[in-house]
Amino acid sequence: MDITPLDADEIGMPVAVITGGxxxxxxxxxxxxxxxxxxxxxxGVKAHVIxxxxxxxxxxxxxxxxxxAFLAIAGRGxxxxxLQGLLxxxxxxxxxxxxxxxxIGMNKLHAKTLASxxxxxxxxxxxxxxxxxxxxxxxxxxxxxxxxxxxxKPVSEGGSIGVQVATTVERLSLALEQLDVADGEMMAEVFxxxxxxxxxxxxxARGAVHxxxxxxxxxxxxxxxxxxxxxxxxCDYHWPARVSPITLADLEHQAVTAHRSLGCHSYSRHDFVxxxxxxxxxxxxxxxxxxxxxxxxxxxxxxxxxxxxxLLTHILRGADIDRRTRP
Ligand SMILES: Nc1ncnc2c1ncn2[C@@H]1O[C@H](COP(=O)(O)OP(=O)(O)O)[C@@H](O)[C@H]1O
Ligand SMILES: [Mg+2]
Numbered sequence: 001m002d003i004t005p006l007d008a009d010e011i012g013m014p015v016a017v018i019t020g021g022x023x024x025x026x027x028x029x030x031x032x033x034x035x036x037x038x039x040x041x042x043x044g045v046k047a048h049v050i051x052x053x054x055x056x057x058x059x060x061x062x063x064x065x066x067x068x069a070f071l072a073i074a075g076r077g078x079x080x081x082x083l084q085g086l087l088x089x090x091x092x093x094x095x096x097x098x099x100x101x102x103x104i105g106m107n108k109l110h111a112k113t114l115a116s117x118x119x120x121x122x123x124x125x126x127x128x129x130x131x132x133x134x135x136x137x138x139x140x141x142x143x144x145x146x147x148x149x150x151x152x153k154p155v156s157e158g159g160s161i162g163v164q165v166a167t168t169v170e171r172l173s174l175a176l177e178q179l180d181v182a183d184g185e186m187m188a189e190v191f192x193x194x195x196x197x198x199x200x201x202x203x204x205a206r207g208a209v210h211x212x213x214x215x216x217x218x219x220x221x222x223x224x225x226x227x228x229x230x231x232x233x234x235c236d237y238h239w240p241a242r243v244s245p246i247t248l249a250d251l252e253h254q255a256v257t258a259h260r261s262l263g264c265h266s267y268s269r270h271d272f273v274x275x276x277x278x279x280x281x282x283x284x285x286x287x288x289x290x291x292x293x294x295x296x297x298x299x300x301x302x303x304x305x306x307x308x309x310x311l312l313t314h315i316l317r318g319a320d321i322d323r324r325t326r327p
Pocket of ligand 2 (some may be wrong): 287
């Protein structure tokens, strides 16, 4: 993909880097925000950081003369369309996907419904009924999903917060009994044993897409957990992922289909699990994936010959999308 360095008009441009927020991914968002702001400053952009803590007024007042908002933030209240809607109403161009794709992408059940209608291969999943007795719900879930094990996870979280595998009805029932209300709505999904892989998609201003080298994160039990993502549990990374050419082509095709069917713009990162037979199951889209320099998207780009600075340049230019015609 051909990304040209910032030109004379872009250098010196005032840009607000929006980071932090109040979601459970706040600490990782702050890390992305800091590395993005530092890199943009080194590139000659007039970057200033806004921490979207718990009130939109801090954002509105902090935008100042910003010509664009660079979103280095994740999770609820920021990656789910709310921040995008506010910026749109204020007529401030912002990076990444619009309101609709952000809102759908943050809800794993809705995202899977749309992606699967476009031909993407998704694990069967259902919403957990929080009003049902845990024992009854465990039986219903395992029956509807065709047996165990099942993956239980929040519908609208990220960073592997709250994901757990249940291998018996008793464990499933216990897990349902102990659900954390802070995780919000929960879902259960068929557990596919395999390796976790992630696929980055970049889309240029004309709508042409480019898929970055696929990343594999290998953990002992196959789950790319909260601890593994934070480097406190064992995890081996492989770039590019060790998959066959047929599986690689399938992963690329599914990621692009998901990006387009959900209406994502500019960039997105898609998580899959690949079974031992090579079948690829799409789990979710990250419309605002982490952007720290050592993070997954940046590393995928670097392996694909795109420096961190050029990746940020591409993302920054994505704010030029005309949102009046693209939701
Ligand atoms: N249905 C599933 N089968 C097997 N592994 C899964 C499944 N769902 C999630 N996982 C594992 O849990 C990780 C986190 O799940 P994911 O759906 O990507 O949520 P998050 O938004 O928290 O990243 C995945 O990368 C994968 O390792
Ligand atoms: Mg994920």
